[in-house]
Amino acid sequence: MAQFVFILLTVACSFAAEDWPEFRGPNRSGTSDAKHLPERFDRQTNLVWTTAVPMGRSSPIVKNGRVFLTASAGGNLMVLAFDLHTGRSLWTYSIPRARQNEIDPQRNDPASSTPVTDGERIYAFFQDFGIIALNWDGKLAWQFPMDTFVNNYGIASSPIVSGENVIFQADQVRGSYVIAINKKTGKPRWKIDRPNAEEGWATPLLRPEAGELISLSSATVDGADLETGKTRWSVPASHGLMIPSPTISGDVLVATIRGSEQPTYPAWARLVTFDADNDGKVSPDEFGKFGPRNSFGIADPDRDGFITEKEWTAFRNRGVGDFGITAISLKDRKVLWRHQKGLPYVPSPVIYQGIVYVVRTGGVVTALDLTTGQVLKEARAGDALGDYFASPIAADGKVYVCNAQGKIAVLKAGASWDVIAVNDLSENMAATPAIVESGLIVRTHKSLLSFSPHQ
Secondary structure, three states: OHHHHHHHHHHHHHOOOOOEOOOOOOOOOOEOOOOOOOOOOOOOOOEEEEEEOOOOOOOOEEEOOEEEEEEEEOOEEEEEEEEOOOOOEEEEEEEEOOOOOOOOOOOOOOOOOOOEEOOOEEEEEEOOOEEEEEEOOOOEEEEEEOOOOOOOOOOOOOOEEEOOEEEEEEOOOOOOEEEEEEOOOOOEEEEEEOOOOOOEOOOOEEEHHHOEEEEEOOOEEEEEEOOOOOEEEEEEOOOOOEOOOOEEEOOEEEEEEOOEOOOOOOOHHHHHHHOOOOOOOEOHHHHHOOOOHHHHHHHOOOOOOOEOHHHHHHHHOOOEOOOEEEEEEOOOOOEEEEEOOOOOOOOOOEEEOOEEEEEEOOOEEEEEEOOOOOEEEEEEOOOOOOOOOOOOEEEOOEEEEEOOOOEEEEEEOOOOOEEEEEEEOOOOOOOOOEEEOOEEEEEOOOEEEEEOOOO
């Protein structure tokens, strides 16, 4: 009898789901303890199930045998739930768009923020509405409408859950803030303005053992009190575009801080030569003779339809300062090292087995020693070239990197990492896959797919 019980327990443990309940997994690091993950997979190989889904760049999350994601179609914003084992649709909740926020359609969409769940409710942010909380059966628990956001590319940060709070970081051209909402009532607990933070897209981190919320803003890396939202400490950063999210391993924080040593745009004296009416300002039509007209808004933060010398100088100097893939000791908030070459644009770093992995456009993967910042290896991930929006994930001695064209390269982790396989799903994608039950849940622009090495 004892042997029979042992066998039952062994089987039960082998099928126990490892949850991936938020952006980049249970610890927001993109890593997992899962084993026996697939190396080679496509629509004919190791596919467990697939189902069509509406467009959205948000990543799938997994909890208690269910997969959740957000999407948009027409004038509606949606949260969808699927059975983890079969892909069967369980429910869809839909809410009308309250507005059409500023969004760059090439890099963003109305459903780009990843939802989060605590196992009782699902919390989703939509930049065209605000935050909603759904019960496990897909019924609305509460909603928290939010004001219009001012962001050149659209908001892309994801909500996180800390204790009794849902926390969201809204970094904008102006009016940036972090807000904590009671996850049971939908009422705000605190809201902290971030006057020195301009537009950004990073999702903050929790450091519960220290009671801290760690945020990457356009000018600083901040540690804030989880109960009040008030800043405890700050480390200066270049005044640039912060897109990748930070990650932690032990007492080391790694953040990708974009920037440069010198301004990349010409001085005002050059731009003002296009001021045809000599009014001391540059209009969109005048700017169009200088550069792409759709870039005008980036240098016009007050949205008055003109770029002044002050605005252009601030824009031109953005990113000049302390930049690079940066390791910070959380013991004393000292910078341990910076790597300033070949920075990724969108993907966040992943730390796995003492190595920092980053991937950038062209499929170039850089492995850095977490302690010293030494470059261990830099090379292309096979023929998985092109753009990258999804963040790398790692488990089972493997690192997965996904390009925008749907090619997923599987790397053998290590200082001299190597390419095991490149898998082609033949559909565009921007979402970061979820690791669960010795398999992968992958979201493309059209499909949700489950892969296992046992098929």
